[in-house]
Amino acid sequence: MEIARLDSLSNFRPYRYNHLDMQIKDLGEFGVIEQLCAMVVEQRSGPDNGAGLGFRLEVDAGDDTAAWKTGTGTELITTDTMVEGVHFTRATTPWRDLGWKAMASNISDIASMGGLPLYAVVTLGLPPETEFDDLKELYGGMLEINNEYGVAIIGGDMVRSPVVFITVGLTGVHSGELMLRSTATEGDLLGVTGFMGGSGGGLKLMLDEGNDAGEAAQYLKECHRRPWPAVGQGQQLARAGVKTAMDVSDGLADDVGKMMRASGLSARVFVEKLPVHPALKEMFPRDWVDLALHGGEDYQILFAAAPETMDRVLTLLPQPAVVIGEVIMGQPGGVSILDNQGREWASETGGWDHFG
């Protein structure tokens, strides 16, 4: 969820939304989202419809998913969209991979809360000239990843549109404490599951053409085409007592910045600690740090915990996770990068602005 990516309600400052006479590209994606979120929360009379039936809103707009408590547990919902020419092109993303990835980005949101993904509704916007066989490939890709993760498509909508878009809404369930992005505290260490930058590297290989044969290239392209959201890791983290997490989807540095912004703190990331696959270093001997920090679409989990918790947690996880930084006092959302020569610089917000 993008509304979710930005802000936790805990540090919402209500904006005045007077007449602005601006286009959204001038205001920027995050400006637009902040103002609309504030408007929704201020002017909303609910959420109280479900109170009599035991429903209570637990996480509002501002995290990877929204969540509510019921009599029996916590339920989650998230939604994510991919638009042709904006999030993908047919050249780099075949239909089957598009299906996989559209579902993966949502599963990853559920994973980052520590939840188990459950039911999906799929909306497709399609030009009438779409080949039916392509559509079957798209569904084939969704079914492949869904069967890996136990997710079931249970409904949706299909509409005519001049441009292909795919919106997935995904529910999930959680039997313990949710991990939020707003709860990091000073002195926490930052950890990530899996490798960083592989997806960005794979995309770069495809865009640059040539130079993409061989095992290392294949591995990186596979990272881009078929990301595996860290559902098991997320559940394990939550069970082990980690309170703070989000998914790494827009690039590690950018997502660290979002977590710090939501938590009202800064962070320092250590280049030498970045978990990078040898294939990325092999194919991008000069750019691998940049790809690991800003590549995007890794669909791993970024989490924060006190050092003693972190020590314990890292040994519990079924697959490796590593410490990559620390939470410090400072400008909310500030991220600095420290390399192994001791140089430190502020991370530019490599943030993807949809309207910029």
Place this chain on the structure above:
Amino acid sequence: MEIARLDSLSNFRPYRYNHLDMQIKDLGEFGVIEQLCAMVVEQRSGPDNGAGLGFRLEVDAGDDTAAWKTGTGTELITTDTMVEGVHFTRATTPWRDLGWKAMASNISDIASMGGLPLYAVVTLGLPPETEFDDLKELYGGMLEINNEYGVAIIGGDMVRSPVVFITVGLTGVHSGELMLRSTATEGDLLGVTGFMGGSGGGLKLMLDEGNDAGEAAQYLKECHRRPWPAVGQGQQLARAGVKTAMDVSDGLADDVGKMMRASGLSARVFVEKLPVHPALKEMFPRDWVDLALHGGEDYQILFAAAPETMDRVLTLLPQPAVVIGEVIMGQPGGVSILDNQGREWASETGGWDHFG
């Protein structure tokens, strides 16, 4: 949900989805949806992720909403999309009305199951040149209707797109028995809440220009601009023991056909029983029957019940509902229209084919 509009699983015939070499416009919306639904259900390994936590899928793709049981009740989810140039134009649907209607069509899906709408996630596809003030109007319209119905927006996504689209995902809850579209039986009477054709009449006035002043015209345009989904009526119907219902969104005759198709039966609709507001007859003395049967976007509830149940139910409803037809043996999905001169004709499927 459109996947929902078509078929209940009870009469799914698995299709062979071999290589077809067809574009979706050739196959038609319903052909595409049928084949994809069959593929999803056949190839899906789930839904079983939630079983350990007490979740059980109750209504699959093929009705107005999907639904699952939890330990404490039944939960619903639906999704509906509007695309500029396909479902609306800025000429006939100002931004505020677009917000209202995008939410109304989803609330109506929950209403037709007998449920209470709860939480919404909103996805917007927007060109970068979109005026921020227009976006506030859009959210203003969503908030207006949400506050009327107790719905809360709790998340969403916002993406760049060359064409405006808005996708709403909406959850709901139900404490009793769901009303389905597949459970009509021979001898049932068909009832509808509210008036038919007002929205279609209002749209026609706006498209034809001129001739749209005066009280009757205002009323009809209001029907088109601000439909009021029948949530209270739906809950009352379910509580009174009605088992079969769906929302009237694509035109009454078309929706009767869908209910009959899902139930494997035919129906006869009586022109003289059609609930039509005097304003529609005043503005469209020649076309009101056609508008009432095929107008679309009424967002009322069509329901079926045995005569004795129907008798009892009609007196219980807080707002009027009337009998408009009967369920008979025949070709599944067949609908005939009987006028007050005793002439009977087969209803053309005035069905909106997105890709046709």
